[in-house]
Amino acid sequence: MKSKGREYREARITLLGAGPGDPELITLKGLKALESADVVLYDALIGDKLLDYVPAHAIKVYVGKRSGDHSYSQEVVNRLMIDYALNFGHVVRLKGGDPFVFGRGYEELEFARQHDVPVTVIPGISSSIGVPGLQQIPVTHRGLSESFWVVTGTTASGTVSKDIYIAAQSEATVIVLMGLKKLSEIVAIFMSEGKHQLPVAIIQSGSTDNEKTVCGCVSDIVEKSKEAQIGAPALLVFGEVVSLHPAFKKVIKNYASVIGEG
Template sequence: MSRGRISIVGAGPGDPELITVKALRRLEEADVVLYDRLVSDELLNYCRTGTLKIYCGKAPGRHALTQSEIERLIVDYATVGHHVVRLKGGDPFVFGRGGEEALAAARAGIPFEVIPGVTSAAGASASAGIPLTHRGTAASFAVVTGSRCGGENAPVRWDLLAQSVDTLAVYMGVAKLGEICGELIRHGRAASTPAALIENATTSAERVVTGTLGDIVQRAAAMRIGNPAMLLVGDTVGIREMLRPAEAVERRIV
């Protein structure tokens, strides 16, 4: 068979309606789909009958497949002529390891494309009513992983982020929430800085807890917030309270 191709596709932040039209077309065309844990099951219904669907989700401490196994599979299936879709939550190039999979395809000489998706920071921000930027309040934002906060191999310069960015969007930070808040405060961010955790953003299971860097850990524990959750830090968190009355009125009208 002729060599196939690989589509590395972002499924968006959780709500299946937030996937792009181009991404849906690739699902409809696919021979093989390898999909992640946070991808809505509803999206798999767009696959045609006979499409091979392989679950390769990763939860903290529990991986259905290793990253090297995933890369081997997408290359192997494409090599024998299949159109392979690697379906990932959020955006493939924002903490999605899409770059590693694109490199695997490139090394094997297989044609590939990357289809962007709504990344979780943007999805959580919009769904919770917390702008990432806002005129007069926040002119910059940064996305950062919280999964390796602290320790000898910490990849994040919290000392620089604490002072240089208006809004911080922290992915994968629930397990290290106390350490993240502590690092930001230790490096000069005020303990009174507004903070929010958005659990299961954009889905029907979404929950939001707000507070400050000084008390968000206790508030999150009281509500038993768990993964997946996005941490937003900055003054724009306060805008959520201004938007909530209008949101409540709209829902009553509907």
């Protein structure tokens, strides 16, 4: 249907992953999608610089959900996405990280399908892999880790994910998203498996100007995170691969030096 006084544009949606925070980590295909947008519905943690690529005529709508701020429910976001597409044309649903890694991207894809609006998915760099990598922590490494888990720290019911109990029993690298508030509980789970000396890293605001990292072991990471005043958003990395981080290797070297002097 052609709107009076406005050029008709075909309704379509692009689910776009923006990456972990640094605007330069978005894909080239993602930038092209932003440059062709008529409407951008963007989440929290999206760098303002990315919005500079959006055409001047495009409508920009913040629909982010952060801790303590749920102004837009998922149902409202779904409806806005469809309404804007039908009335204005190309809607870019801009999400942090990757749309399909704890991003509820598939729910939005399904809703669009139910309303016969075509959807294109453009993946983004997931913070679960990209952020540790930027800190020189590989999620897998020969001789240290053959696999990795990506787990949410807090479920919809507000409890620690049951998967963490299983992951803590494995030798895999365990990356926990949205788990900082549950750090003490998560640490207790690893302690119960006898992994007191397992290396741990906490990375706050990875890839951004506010990035901060603290390394330690399961036994002391809670105290170290408090001393470093680590805040959300942050991800947790449990695993022997953390021992490869320069800061962790420095701590071990200093410790060995003290023991040697003793």
